[in-house]
Amino acid sequence: MSCSTIFLLGTLASLALAQSVAGQPIPRIQVSEIKPLLTRAIEQGSAHGVLVGVGATYMRQKFDSAAPIEIDVRALQALSQPGCSRLEVATRQRDVLERGKRGDKELTYQVSYCRDGRFPDKR
Numbered sequence: 001m002s003c004s005t006i007f008l009l010g011t012l013a014s015l016a017l018a019q020s021v022a023g024q025p026i027p028r029i030q031v032s033e034i035k036p037l038l039t040r041a042i043e044q045g046s047a048h049g050v051l052v053g054v055g056a057t058y059m060r061q062k063f064d065s066a067a068p069i070e071i072d073v074r075a076l077q078a079l080s081q082p083g084c085s086r087l088e089v090a091t092r093q094r095d096v097l098e099r100g101k102r103g104d105k106e107l108t109y110q111v112s113y114c115r116d117g118r119f120p121d122k123r
Contacts, residue, residue: 026072032056034071034089038113041073042085048072051091063105064097076110083115 031037032053040047051059051069059069069091076086092106112120 028070031071034073035117037071037073038087038089038111039115039117041075041087042083042113042115046072046074059093063093065093065095067094067096069093079112079120081114081120084112084120085114086110086112 026048028048028050029036029040030052031049032051032055034049037047037049049071050056051071056069060066070093072090072092074088076088078085088108088110090106090108092104094104095102096105098105114120
């Protein structure tokens with residue numbers, strides 16, 4: 001198991017523990033695209049959403065799951081350009097049908113993004 005996988009599993013376990021300790025689910029805003037969550041994470045350190053609209057309908061049909069598509073974004077570090085940060089995005093859906101098997105799926109990736117909606121300049 002790689003260090004990044006161990007780190008991700010630890011982070012997810014911490015989030016699950018925080019949810020169970022608080023006794024309430026994380027409040028999520030409804031979004032039809034990811035940009036509002038990226039901007040919010042730059043401004044507040046993290047953002048939590050659930051995908052709605054055409055994209056959500058497509059993904060539910062594609063993976064034969066009625067479960068919500070949750071998106072969590074967290075700021076990893078500020079970049080040298082003002083208003084820009086390196087962000088980690090985790091998208092997950094439960095009960096996904098893929099290759100004849102059902103299970104929970106998650107996709108985690110990183111992106112550099114700026115509060116004004118652009119990608120930072122390469123320097």
